[in-house]
Amino acid sequence: MTTASAPVLEIRDLSVSFPTETGTVSAVDGVSLDLAAGEIVGMVGESGCGKSVTAMSLAGLLPGSARVTGSVRLDGTQLVGARESALRRVRGREIAYIFQEPMTSLNPVLTVGRQIGEVLQVHERMSRRAARARAMELLTLVGIPSAAQRVDNYPHQLSGGMRQRVMIAMAVACGPKVLVADEPTTALDVTVQAGILQVLRDLRDRLGTSVLIITHDLSAVEYLADDIAVMYLGQLVETGSRERIFARPAHPYTQALLSAAPVADPVRQRHRQPVLLGDDLPSALDPPSGCRFRTRCPLAFDRCATEVPAQTAIGDGMAACHLVRPDGTGPDVRTADPSEVLS
Amino acid sequence: MARYLLTRAWQSALTLLLSTIVVFVGVRALPGDPALALAGEDRSPEALEAIRRHYGLDQPLPVQFAQYVERMAQGDFGVSIRTGTPVSSMLTTALPVTVELSVLAILIAAALGVGAGVLAAVRRGRPAEWLANGLALIGLSVPHFWLGLLAILYLSVATGLFPASGFVPILEDPVDNLHHIVLPAVILGTGLAAIIMRQTRSAMLDSLSSDYVRTAKAKGLRPRAVITRHALRNSLIVVVTVVGLQLGGLISGAVVTEQIFGLPGFGKMTIDAVFQRDYPVIQAVVLLTAAAYIVINFFVDLLYSVIDPRIRVTGDPA
Amino acid sequence: MSVLTVPMAETGTASITRRTRVLRRLRRNPLAVVSFVVLALAGVIALLSPWLAPYSVDQTDFARTFAPPGTAGHLLGTDDLGRDVLSRIMLGARASLQVGLLAVATSLVIGVPLGLAAGYFRAWDAVISRFTDLLLAFPFLIMAVGLAAIRGASLGNAAVAIGIAQIPGVIRVVRSDTLRLKSLDFVAAAVVDGASDLWVLARHILPNATSVILVQATVAIPAAILGEAVLSFLGLGIQPPAPSLGTMLATAQQFAARAPWAAVLPGVVIMGLALAFNVFGDALRDALDPKGDRR
Numbered sequence: 001m002t003t004a005s006a007p008v009l010e011i012r013d014l015s016v017s018f019p020t021e022t023g024t025v026s027a028v029d030g031v032s033l034d035l036a037a038g039e040i041v042g043m044v045g046e047s048g049c050g051k052s053v054t055a056m057s058l059a060g061l062l063p064g065s066a067r068v069t070g071s072v073r074l075d076g077t078q079l080v081g082a083r084e085s086a087l088r089r090v091r092g093r094e095i096a097y098i099f100q101e102p103m104t105s106l107n108p109v110l111t112v113g114r115q116i117g118e119v120l121q122v123h124e125r126m127s128r129r130a131a132r133a134r135a136m137e138l139l140t141l142v143g144i145p146s147a148a149q150r151v152d153n154y155p156h157q158l159s160g161g162m163r164q165r166v167m168i169a170m171a172v173a174c175g176p177k178v179l180v181a182d183e184p185t186t187a188l189d190v191t192v193q194a195g196i197l198q199v200l201r202d203l204r205d206r207l208g209t210s211v212l213i214i215t216h217d218l219s220a221v222e223y224l225a226d227d228i229a230v231m232y233l234g235q236l237v238e239t240g241s242r243e244r245i246f247a248r249p250a251h252p253y254t255q256a257l258l259s260a261a262p263v264a265d266p267v268r269q270r271h272r273q274p275v276l277l278g279d280d281l282p283s284a285l286d287p288p289s290g291c292r293f294r295t296r297c298p299l300a301f302d303r304c305a306t307e308v309p310a311q312t313a314i315g316d317g318m319a320a321c322h323l324v325r326p327d328g329t330g331p332d333v334r335t336a337d338p339s340e341v342l343s
Numbered sequence: 344m345a346r347y348l349l350t351r352a353w354q355s356a357l358t359l360l361l362s363t364i365v366v367f368v369g370v371r372a373l374p375g376d377p378a379l380a381l382a383g384e385d386r387s388p389e390a391l392e393a394i395r396r397h398y399g400l401d402q403p404l405p406v407q408f409a410q411y412v413e414r415m416a417q418g419d420f421g422v423s424i425r426t427g428t429p430v431s432s433m434l435t436t437a438l439p440v441t442v443e444l445s446v447l448a449i450l451i452a453a454a455l456g457v458g459a460g461v462l463a464a465v466r467r468g469r470p471a472e473w474l475a476n477g478l479a480l481i482g483l484s485v486p487h488f489w490l491g492l493l494a495i496l497y498l499s500v501a502t503g504l505f506p507a508s509g510f511v512p513i514l515e516d517p518v519d520n521l522h523h524i525v526l527p528a529v530i531l532g533t534g535l536a537a538i539i540m541r542q543t544r545s546a547m548l549d550s551l552s553s554d555y556v557r558t559a560k561a562k563g564l565r566p567r568a569v570i571t572r573h574a575l576r577n578s579l580i581v582v583v584t585v586v587g588l589q590l591g592g593l594i595s596g597a598v599v600t601e602q603i604f605g606l607p608g609f610g611k612m613t614i615d616a617v618f619q620r621d622y623p624v625i626q627a628v629v630l631l632t633a634a635a636y637i638v639i640n641f642f643v644d645l646l647y648s649v650i651d652p653r654i655r656v657t658g659d660p661a
Numbered sequence: 662m663s664v665l666t667v668p669m670a671e672t673g674t675a676s677i678t679r680r681t682r683v684l685r686r687l688r689r690n691p692l693a694v695v696s697f698v699v700l701a702l703a704g705v706i707a708l709l710s711p712w713l714a715p716y717s718v719d720q721t722d723f724a725r726t727f728a729p730p731g732t733a734g735h736l737l738g739t740d741d742l743g744r745d746v747l748s749r750i751m752l753g754a755r756a757s758l759q760v761g762l763l764a765v766a767t768s769l770v771i772g773v774p775l776g777l778a779a780g781y782f783r784a785w786d787a788v789i790s791r792f793t794d795l796l797l798a799f800p801f802l803i804m805a806v807g808l809a810a811i812r813g814a815s816l817g818n819a820a821v822a823i824g825i826a827q828i829p830g831v832i833r834v835v836r837s838d839t840l841r842l843k844s845l846d847f848v849a850a851a852v853v854d855g856a857s858d859l860w861v862l863a864r865h866i867l868p869n870a871t872s873v874i875l876v877q878a879t880v881a882i883p884a885a886i887l888g889e890a891v892l893s894f895l896g897l898g899i900q901p902p903a904p905s906l907g908t909m910l911a912t913a914q915q916f917a918a919r920a921p922w923a924a925v926l927p928g929v930v931i932m933g934l935a936l937a938f939n940v941f942g943d944a945l946r947d948a949l950d951p952k953g954d955r956r
Binding site for chain 3: 354357358361362365366369372373480481483484485486488489490492493495496497500588590591592594595598599602603613614617618620622625628629632633634636637640
Binding site: 059061087088089090091092093096097099101104105106107108109110111118119122123154156167170 | 553554555557558559560561562563564565568572573576577580650651652653
């Protein structure tokens with residue numbers, strides 16, 4: 001995942017835990033990830049695996065009870081443990097967010113123009129009038145027709161897809177270096193999802209913004225992402241380029257995820273055999289020892305319970321599984337049984 | 344917007360009509376001959392006959408009701424049995440006192456209640472929240488007239504800081520007027536403040552954990568801007584509704600407060616009328632209270648639509 | 662993907678029933694325990710006050726009027742007619758609780774069926790909301806004034822006026838809970854099975870709405886107690902010489918110059934009763950909240 005130039009966003013060994021009445025929940029554990037300028041990275045995983053917590057922790061948006069350790073550098077500036085006032089200058093200007101629910105993420109009592117303009121007033125010290133004019137341009141940029149009227153609309157007057165475009169316009173208003181999109185299409189109709197993804201890609205192409213897209217929708221990352229990071233129970237289990245991950249997934253969990261997703265090609269779809277992971281995601285309160293995926297892995301063997309798998313480098317990425325060979329090829333969860341793979 | 348207003352206007356008008364019928368029927372249910380009740384001092388047969396004719400008491404009920412509505416609409420509430428003065432002129436002297444007292448009390452209550460409610464929500468789990476919650480609970484539980492009594496005994500009488508009773512019209516001497524009315528207004532405002540505080544706190548807790556507040560934080564806004572521009576604006580919708588609904592309680596409270604502080608308002612007039620069986624006055628008081636409540640709540644609905652664009656633009660309440 | 666997106670399993674309380682969970686939460690809340698003990702004590706004293714009271718409430722002693730608290734034989738002193746204040750406070754508190762319960766019972770008997778109907782039958786909703794608007798237009802004091810004018814002032818009339826004024830609140834919470842319950846699957850299932858509307862209301866909706874009704878009752882009782890005090894203070898409620906905390910305060914106001922202390926105790930008792938109910942009501946609402954504690 002490293003590129004020639006220094007990464008815009010450099011996440012090292014990021015961990016987040018929450019104290020609760022019943023014990024400490026480790027939501028994110030030792031995540032390291034780079035985002036190069038103009039790169040789109042997709043972070044995928046099941047609900048509750050810690051992707052959103054990772055996203056929120058980047059700009060210090062988690063509630064005060066969260067304990068965050070590790071390092072997040074945005075263009076060299078350390079964000080973990082930074083002062084709130086310093087973080088405020090970064091949020092919305094250097095790193096901006098798009099959330100899942102465009103319905104509830106916009107303030108119902110303010111016009112969309114006000115809400116977009118607000119960012120510019122705060123960070124660029126624009127006048128209200130100038131901010132409104134710029135908001136209109138931004139609405140056009142994200143593909144909203146007749147922006148001159150829409151700018152004075154309230155959120156409830158817009159469709160779901162348009163609201164999400166407003167969220168994007170708001171996020172890119174100050175030309176941030178990094179855009180974090182947390183499930184940007186999940187709450188939308190399938191027909192408008194593609195449009196939103198298209199806007200994100202356009203923005204990257206035109207503005208050079210790096211995008212971290214967090215989703216459980218594999219077709220979205222297949223369409224959009226340059227690189228993919230797969231998360232399971234707070235840990236990254238595999239990273240790599242989109243081509244490699246989709247063609248040769250090494251980690252059994254990645255393989256299971258991919259096998260469950262529908263494929264557009266009917267020939268391929270017919271020959272696929274989904275791998276069913278019967279059990280629920282284990283509790284992050286008391287994660288399994290050794291490899292966290294072992295309780296659901298069809299290939300788990302004794303070593304998985306005792307030893308945390310090391311990360312095997314595969315090209316620019318890695319996979320964390322005992323069964324991944326030094327050459328970067330992994331086991332096939334559909335056919336293999338562990339003894340065979342090991343021999 | 345227009346549809347919403349029309350619906351509300353129609354509903355208010357219907358409620359007003361219904362409450363007029365209730366009062367009309369209530370007056371018929373009064374013990375004794377209504378003509379006797381309306382007659383005042385002069386109870387000669389000729390006078391009673393004149394009253395029956397004047398008030399249409401010899402007509403069938405629907406006709407009587409129509410005449411009744413007509414008289415009320417013209418502000419003819421009859422003549423006080425006790426003083427012989429027209430009830431309408433009693434009202435014109437009494438109402439300004441009550442209105443001033445209530446408006447001042449609402450302002451005090453809104454300032455205290457919204458302030459403490461926001462504080463309690465923002466300082467969640469800290470001493471400030473416990474203090475605000477505790478004070479609100481006490482404010483809900485304390486009998487206000489008793490607070491008023493204590494205030495007179497231990498503030499006015501003992502220290503002489505405030506006059507213990509009496510009233511000076513605002514046009515006569517604004518400073519002295521305020522001096523007389525500020526203590527009653529504070530006492531009347533505390534109960535309402537407690538209710539507003541609790542509603543504000545709970546609405547603020549809801550909006551502070553909402554997605555749009557998360558968005559506002561992610562934009563890099565200062566906490567003050569997040570709280571006032573985003574969280575509070577949405578919470579105020581709830582607060583306005585509460586104030587509207589508590590108006591009845593405020594009217595009841597004003598009656599008692601006036602009684603304790605000897606303010607010559609609507610409340611004192613009412614209580615005096617009950618003990619003197621001054622039926623025309625009682626009738627006017629009951630009818631006017633209902634009408635005032637209905638009309639004010641209609642305006643609260645208007646205000647509601649100003650604050651909440653979802654109603655203003657499409658006419659659908661949130 | 663759908664096989665994978667199973668939500669995290671709920672952490673183990675499924676076996677414990679709702680009622681024991683609510684009780685456990687209440688027991689763990691010190692405020693709930695204290696307020697409950699205060700209420701239980703007040704209830705016992707109120708029930709037994711005719712026997713517990715050291716003097717008869719009407720027993721006058723003109724030789725010893727306005728005895729201050731701490732006087733031998735009269736722990737809390739005597740009033741303008743030399744009657745024992747402690748005895749009058751005990752019986753006054755009894756009357757307060759009586760009015761509180763009577764008023765709330767009135768509001769529940771009328772409000773619960775109307776709230777159920779408004780939430781369950783669409784056609785009734787508009788009619789019942791006009792009725793609610795109508796009731797709201799007559800504040801309890803004005804209602805009491807009207808009732809006093811027609812039927813004379815009494816404890817019963819005060820309770821009825823307060824109870825009627827509390828009906829809209831009951832209708833509102835029962836209606837919204839009925840609307841919520843009606844949309845749940847088990848009600849829909851019962852309807853599909855051919856259950857009659859009355860059966861569904863009585864067997865499925867009402868039992869599930871009891872918790873909101875209970876919470877509404879615990880906030881309505883203290884309001885009614887305060888209302889009784891106000892009405893009695895103004896002379897629209899309990900009539901002298903029957904003891905009432907409100908009338909005691911009215912007397913105290915008259916004789917404030919001679920016995921300022923007389924204005925303190927009855928008010929403290931009213932506030933204590935109302936506070937205990939309000940604190941307990943808050944704790945109960947928190948304990949019943951499925952989302953966990955909000956405080």
